[in-house]
Amino acid sequence: MEKVIPRSSAPIDGSLRSRASDSSFAGLVQPAAQAPGKAASEEKQLDDKELELERERKLKKEQKKLQVQCQDEIISYVYGKRSLMGSVFYLQAREKEEKKLKAKQKETARLQAQATSDGPKKSEKKQKKKAAGDENPEDFIDPKTPSGEKKSLAPQMAKQYSPSAVEKSWYSWWESAGYFGADPASTKPPFVIDAMIRWRRMSGYNALWVPGVDHAGIATQVVVEKKLMRERKLTRHDIGRDKFISEVLKWKDQYGGTILGQLRRLGASLDWSRECFTMDEQRSKAVTEAFVRLHKDGLIYRDYRLVNWDCTLLTAISDIEVDHLELKEETMLKVPGYSSPVQFGVLISFAYPLEEGLGEIIVATTRIETMLGDTAIAVHPEDKRYKHLHGKHAIHPFNGRKLKIICDAVLVDPTFGTGAVKITPAHDPNDFEVGKRHNLEFINIFTDDGKINSNGGAQFEGMPRFAxxxxxxxxxxxxxxxKDTKKNEMNLGICSRSNDVVEPMIKPQWFVNCHTMAKAGLDAVRSKKIEIIPQQYEQDWYRWLENIRDWCVSRQLWWGHRVPAWYVTLEDEQLNDLGSNNDRWIVARNECDAMLEAQKKYPGKKFQLNQDPDVLDTWFSSGLFPLTVLGWPDDTADLRAFYPTSVLETGLDILFFWVARMVMMGMQLGGDVPFQKVYLHPMIRDAHGRKMSKSLGNVVDPLEVINGTTLEDLLKRLEEGNLDQNELSVAREGKKKDFPDGIAECGTDALRFALISYTSQSDKINLDIKRVVGYRQWCNKLWNAIRFAMGKLGDHYTPPATIVVSSMPPVCKWILSVLNKAIGKTVTSLEAYKFADATSAIYSWWQYQLCDVFIEAVKPYFFNDSQEFDSARAACRDALWVCLDNGLRLLHPFMPYVTEELWQRLPQPKDSCRKNSIMISEYPSVVQEWADDKLESEFSIILDTVNKLRSLKPPTDTNERRPAFALCRGEDIAATVQCYQSLVVSLSSVSSLKILAESDETPLDCSTAVVNKDLSVYLELQGALNAEVELEKLRKKRDEIQKLQHALSQKMEASGYREKAPPSVQEEDMRKLTAFFEQLRVIGEAEKKLDA
Incomplete structure (x- = not known):
């Protein structure tokens, strides 16, 4: 039963080069042999040296015949129901004779080279050298392609992958060819995002992805204000509203295209003909219409309410613009406008004197300055300590104000602190609600810029709040x-734009009543009309919308959509406080409509109209995006065809701030949900898990990764930003630490693939640039695979319209079967929005099955030009072409540029209707005829065997090839190993493989590994065996198996196992347990031999 692939002292090179040019075959190619009749007489005339040379020539000739016979025999043997899975074969031919003549061969080769200077070998070397010298470098450089035209490819593929060269020209051609567009009149199912959008487009959907940007009200205004101050020492108030808006528009024109430019470089297949901006004419019209309609429906109103106030920006800000700083202890923080750090993270206790000489009541606060606005003290109604004070009053020590002692079970925890809580309704969200419940006075003690106003008393008026x-x-x-000051953990709100401490303040603002719309949003998710992916975030959705508060939509800014509301000031009234009377507001689409409405409301009266100077929250216009990008409020073809959209893909951090508002406004104004699925991607952080922040210097521009950049350029970009000197110093150090050598050029495809593969990481992506570099190197492997294929397919190869798998060699059947699995896994993963699983399936197939196994396996077919194997070579070419065509199309949504370039180089079937671009070609689908589970199972065993043998090799062995043995426990496994014996030899780089039966003596001086319960492998390490090291390996393996065995035994012995576990499960568990016992037995035998 044993079959050994023998070893020769002269290996055939992995590429099986022409024998005349391979030094391993020096002397095999000779001038024409002499006629047999003349041999005897001419031999006598040769001197001794020539006689020796002649004998060696004859010996070499016989060797050549034997080697060719052996090689042909192996290929024939493998093709006959075996797999030729390797590029290197080692042959044995007359070892004894070679050993005797080994010393003489070098001299023979040297003399022959001299004597046959014009012979085939030297001639071929000259031809190769000449061919290399005649190589035209321009043949590898792509000709210049006019913008918008299909890329012109160089006659020859470059020897190495270059991202910048590959990515050139494709995007402009895709765009000009109209591949990004969607037809509202199409009968294809609509699909509205880039790996998703490319996949759906290739799968036959009418795919639409609309590019748009919002105006980023606060962020943009802050940047321009800083720029004005830095460059001209001016504030916005110095130049006035109109000129400031002009400055913002100039800045937008200069820098606003950065994000869109990044999207283009990232290969995003957006329909640029539909590009929109929240403040363009159509979107502005829609914002005004939405505000008017919502106000008419009673959902928008104006009121005095508590808002997040920024004392530096002088505006209300949204919750998303508030960063929450967790303080564990006393902390000194720098606050804008203060020369010295301010103390936070402490709890200050003090006493209020009680009326009627009842003593005092002690309260505690983290914001002692707000006591100037206290209007009550709350206790728990069941707290016996304060029963006698219910309804009594404390006296404010600085202004004599009476503070009622109220009972509130909602707010007060009697076990925390003193059980008494100071109430400042105008400056705390919880106290605000208490104030409404108990009808308390709301006293604002701060000016807009954070100073104490007159309500705080003359003693403190004009002081900055922290002073x-x-x-x-x-x-x-x-x-x-x-009383005292103690350390206290606290959550401090910081404005993300100004770094100022957020101050809760009561302001007259415009609000949206969200309660009825929130209920509709809750019902949409519960009924699965909207699906949130990953599903775990549904709980966040329910929590937020079930506890929703009215939304403050007005901002005290100049950049944004002006609130479409006008205040009516009647004749003889002074316009002292715009908006002091909420009943005087007129909401209208324009000033003319407001004038008509005011005339109806105040007939016969003279009045003046003043538009509200405030602007709307950016999220208001962004919340309308699913509607407005399709033309709402007009009844457009796009709106009818694509609303509701299919998928929203966004960050999980804005699930409430943006997604919920789109759902509420879409259902209220559009009559339906705005999208059917919401896919929430993780948030990108740096390699250390830190949030990306300009002040930390860890923000990574995607273009820096795509193009590569030096450390000097990274530092230069920091200096060109808006950081102050302290932030700049921290940022510089961050860049130097993270990117000491800059960032290598990675290209778009590598960055895309890395980011998508990262999506399996919970809710955060810790972006390590080294991983992106790794995928860039993988692109080079793809490039080389295609280069190899183009060389082996040949210039005149035409792929067949169909392939007959049944007549192919096993290795071709196998690669098509595993390709089928990869296609199925990729498609099901994409459908389930498990993008990381899709990238893993594609990567594994390309890397470990196509490149590492199949391409190596088929090389001998291409390098042996015998007619006997013409059909095998043809089958291998067809299988290779099918793999590359399907593999590139499978990969395209993730790596659009390199796949387009490589796919364009592939030959196409005769009379085919192949699409002009890979991005509009058909996405691969499963082909049932390719599936071969039995063959995959056999290959799995063989490849496991190869990996085990590789693992046994000593690290010091580089090119050393050692004999190997396969101990087979059963005829089936022996037949399988024997069938693919050449595969094991070639891929595991051993000199030979001897198959042993269970009754055979196991070899000595070997390292061993268990492949499965039926198969163990041994690698001869004579002279290199370290018994202690091998015993340690076996001990570790034994411990590992014993743990698994113990766990499985406990499971099988558990109560109810036999009654509840299905018979198939019990059978599989018993099989596993038996395998564990067998592996332990083999390990035990190996240990005994090593101990002997």
Missing amino acids: ARVAVIDALKEKGLY
Whole structure:
């Protein structure tokens, strides 16, 4: 039963080059042999040296015959129901004779080279050298392609992959060819995003992805204000509203295209003919219409309410613009406008004196300055300590105001602190609700810029709020009311735009009543009309919308959509406080409509109209995007064809701030959900898991990764930004630490593939540039695979319209079967929005099955030009072409540029209707005829065997090839190993493989590994065997198997296992348990031999 692939002292090179040019075959190619009749007489005339040479020539000739016979025999043997899975074969031919003549061969080769200077070998070397010298470098350079035209490819593929060269010209051609567009009149199913959109487009959908950007109200205004101050020492108030808006528009024109430019470089297949901007004419019209309609429906109103106020920007800000800083202990923080750091993270206790000489009541706060606006003290109604104070009053020590002691079970925890809570309704969200419940007075103590106003008392008026903090403590100490200061964990709100501490303040603002719309959004998710992916975030959706508060949509900014509301000031009234009377507001589409409405409301009266200077929250216009990008409020073909859209893909951090608002406004104004699925991608962080921040210097521009950049350029970009000197210093150090050598050019495809493959990482992506570099190197492997294929397919190869798999060699059947699995796994993963699983399936097939196994396996067919194997070569060519064509199309949504370039180089079937671009070609689908589970199972065993043998090799062995043995416990496994014996030899780089039966003596001086319960492998390490090392390996393996065995045994012995577990499961568990016992037995035998 044994079959050994023998080893020769002269290996055939992996590429099986022409024998005349391979030094391993020096002397095999000779001038024409002499006629047999003349041999005896001419031999006598040769001197001794020539006689020796002649004998060696004859020996070499016989060797050549034997080697060719052996090689042909192996290929024939493998093709006959075997797989030729390797590029290197080692043959044995007359070892004894070669050993005797080994010393003489070098001299023979040298003399022959001299004597046959014009012979075939030297001639071929000259021809190769001449061919290399005649190589035209321009043949490898793509000709210049006019913008918008299909890329002109060089006659020859470049020897190495270059991202910048590959990515050139394709995008402009895709766009000009109209491949990104969608037809509203199409009968194809609509699909509205880039790996998703490319996949759906290739799968026959009418795919639409509309590019658009919002105006980023606060962020943009802050940047331009900083620019004005830095360059001209001016504020926006110095130049006025109109000129400031002009400055913003100039900045937008200069920098606003950056994001869209990045999207283009990333290969995003957006329909640029539909590009929109939240402040363009159509979108502005839609924003006004939405505001008017919502106000008419009673959902928008104006009121005095608590908002997040920024004392630096002088505006209300949204919750998303508030960063929450977790403080564990006392912390000194720098606050804009203050020369010294401010103390946070402490709890300050003080006492309020009670009326009628009842003593005092102690309260505690983290914001002692707000006590100037206190209007009550709350206790729990069941707290016996304060029963006697219910309805009584405390006296404010600085202004004499009476503070009612109220009972509130919602707010007060009697077990926390003193059980008494100071209430400042105008400056705390919880206290605001208490104030409404108990009808308390709301006293605002701050000016817009964060100073104490007159309500805070003359003693503190005009002080900045945090200076007042110190002053209040000192004043309390003077009155003997200060108690103590303790460390306290707290959550501090910081504006992400200004870094100022957010101050809750009551302001007259425009609000959207969200309760009825939120209920509709909740019902849409519960009924699966909208699906949130990953599903775990549904709970966040329910939590937010079930506890939704009215949305403040007005901002005290100049950049944005002006609120379409006008205030009516009647004759003889002074316009002292715009909007002081909420009943005087007229909401209209324009000033003319407002004038008509005001005339109806105040007939016969003279009045003046003043438009609200505030602008709308950016999220208001962004929340309308699914409608407005399709033409709403007009009844357009796009709106009818594509609303509701298919998928929204966005970051999980804006599930409430953007997604929920799109759902609410879409259902209210559009009559239906805006999208059917919401895919939430993880948030990208740096390699250390930190949030990307300009002040930390860890923000990565995708173009820096695509193009590559030096450390000097990274630092230069920081200096060109808006960071102050302290932030700049921190940012510089961050860049130097993370990118000491800059960033290597990775290209778009590698960056896309890396980011998509990262999506399996929970809710954060810790982006390591080294991983992107790794995928860039993988692109080079793809490139080389196609280069190899183009050389082997040949210039005149024409792929067949169909292939007959049944007549192909096993290795071709196998690669098509595993390709089928990869296609199925990729498609099902994409359908389930498991993008990382899709990239894993594609990568594994390309890397480990096509490149590492199949391409190596088919090389001998291409390098042996015998007519006997013409059909095998043809089958291998067809299988290779099918693999590359399907593999590139499978990969295209993830790596659009390199796949387009490589696919364009592939030959196409005769009379085919192949599409002009890979991006509009058909996405691969499963072909049932390719499936061969039995063959895959056999290959799995063989490849496991190869991996085990490789693992046994000592690390010091580089080119050393050692004999190997396969111990087979059963005829079936022996037949399988024997069938693919050449595969194991070639891929595991051993000199030979001897198949042993269970009754055979196991070899000595070998390292061993268990492949499965029926198969073990041994690698001879004579002279290199370290018994201690091998025993340690076996011990570790034994411990690993014993743990698995123990766990499985416990499962099988558990109560109810035999009654509840299906018979198929019990059978599989028993099989596994038996395999574990067998592996332990083999390990035990190996240990005994090593100990002997």
